[in-house]
Amino acid sequence: MALIQASPSQVTHSKSASLATILPANTPMPICCDQCDHEQTYTMTQLRKLPTLSCKACGDSRAFSHFELTVVEKTLNELGYYLQKTA
Numbered sequence: 001m002a003l004i005q006a007s008p009s010q011v012t013h014s015k016s017a018s019l020a021t022i023l024p025a026n027t028p029m030p031i032c033c034d035q036c037d038h039e040q041t042y043t044m045t046q047l048r049k050l051p052t053l054s055c056k057a058c059g060d061s062r063a064f065s066h067f068e069l070t071v072v073e074k075t076l077n078e079l080g081y082y083l084q085k086t087a
């Protein structure tokens with residue numbers, strides 16, 4: 001059972017100034033509605049299941065795609081955040 005695996009290559013604490021922050025899998029992520037920009041939060045655990053997102057404001061619903069999930073995770077990585085892989 002794998003727990004956290006975050007870039008294990010550099011563990012030295014001297015030169016690398018940017019520390020990776022591990023986010024728990026239940027971190028809430030704001031997702032905006034395509035139709036009305038209403039923002040709702042979903043946890044990464046929910047998003048990994050690629051759920052149907054239904055907007056509470058306008059009732060619009062759409063599927064959260066694997067592509068979007070990849071984008072979210074990649075964006076977080078670029079900001080120095082790494083998501084815990086298992087909930």
Ligand SMILES: [Zn+2]
Pocket residue numbers: 033034035036037038055056057058059060
């Ligand atoms: Zn909406």
